[in-house]
Amino acid sequence: MAGPRASVAAHEVLAVIFQVRQQRLSVLLWRRARPPYEGAWVLPGGRLGATEGLDESIRRQLAQKVDVRDLTHLEQLETRGDPERHPADRTLATSYLGLVPADTDPATPEDTAWHPAPDPPPMGFDHAAIMRAGRRRLRAKLSYTNIGFALAPREFTMSELSGYYRAALGHDVAATNLRRVLLRRGQIEETGESVPSGRSGGRPAALFRFRARELEITDAFAVLRPPSRE
Amino acid sequence: MAGPRASVAAHEVLAVIFQVRQQRLSVLLWRRARPPYEGAWVLPGGRLGATEGLDESIRRQLAQKVDVRDLTHLEQLETRGDPERHPADRTLATSYLGLVPADTDPATPEDTAWHPAPDPPPMGFDHAAIMRAGRRRLRAKLSYTNIGFALAPREFTMSELSGYYRAALGHDVAATNLRRVLLRRGQIEETGESVPSGRSGGRPAALFRFRARELEITDAFAVLRPPSRE
DNA sequence: GCAAAAGTGTTTGTTCTACACCCATGT
């Protein structure tokens, strides 16, 4: 009746950090300096400290180790605990999805680099699968939340914003319709200002901003919504 | 630069088990026999074994400790690791959402009981918050996946099914529209058989079944869907 | 026949995509 002996496993936290860079969804990876998986790319992270919470830990590690401090969004993804996932010792890993706005360029150390998320280099451990889970989560939330605020700068034109969506979703996004969808949902608003057109001419683009800078569900009951009157 | 000393924390797995019982969404709770929180209700679960995976562990514990074996769905919810969440020792907890179909009645031991999910008794630790997270997850997934298969028996009438949805969503669900939504999405199909009407008369109800018995996303791109042609 | 429950037809409203057209600017 008794189960296997209770274990006291090591626990690490990992982060899937996305940023849209040059029109492409990019993920921040770390080159591993020692076995196992020496030379492979892995997600940034490390051991959970004795007195810190999980969120706290991943924030600390990102700040210390890859110098990423200006996350606009951070949420927990999943926890993996397969006994085989770490070749040497038993290690559980809790992963997070983190987003950096497109207009910042965090100064990351030598051994880290941005890689294209749709086509990553060979990755160690189960980190490739975790990264895919992060992409799925981001894609889904772009559909029914205001999570775009975390990918975009504070102010942006609609064609810029559609570029971020295009990169994150992996398919074309028409600026003209995106504008209407996000305006109707109250996610974005005009700042009143506009950017002058470039040297090739064209009408100046209006500037927009997200009305909230934290996650909100803006399209909750797409279906099976509660009755309109009692 | 170095962070806090790495910890080796205990790890437990917990389950939010829901079942629709007498038209109400119910959650399976355990009465705690010793401090801390002696006498309070908690989610079933226990320590992770040294050689088992997380999914494996929660399945084992549910089978051994509360005799729940016939889960139709099980998915990971979240991991909590706040240093304060456990009064005595540091314990991380990974929670799962599990569903039991309405037509089974698992023989649970003395110290466990089903409680109404919308109105639970006082619960120990952070388990009330975890339970709420489970409810939110279930509600959301009823909207865009076929997760109803896990709440319903293999075969059911539409008015029975709308009862399960009503209990899980917490608002009225019209059988007539539910039928069309789920049929259009290809989630359910007619078995061809029907149930005779009761003593009060009425037209016999057709029997339906879910076409798949595992989770599928059936309303993926409610919005921001990819262009129809390239 | 009448009540009861299941199922169908139909209206209405919302939401989104697609696409034609108009607007403001640089050269």
Next chain:
DNA sequence: ACATGGGTGTAGAACAAACACTTTTGC
């Protein structure tokens, strides 16, 4: 003037809620 990119109008489709109406049964 006209090319260029931004913005608006609008048609059409898909989808779902609401509700009146029809069907099939028990009594």
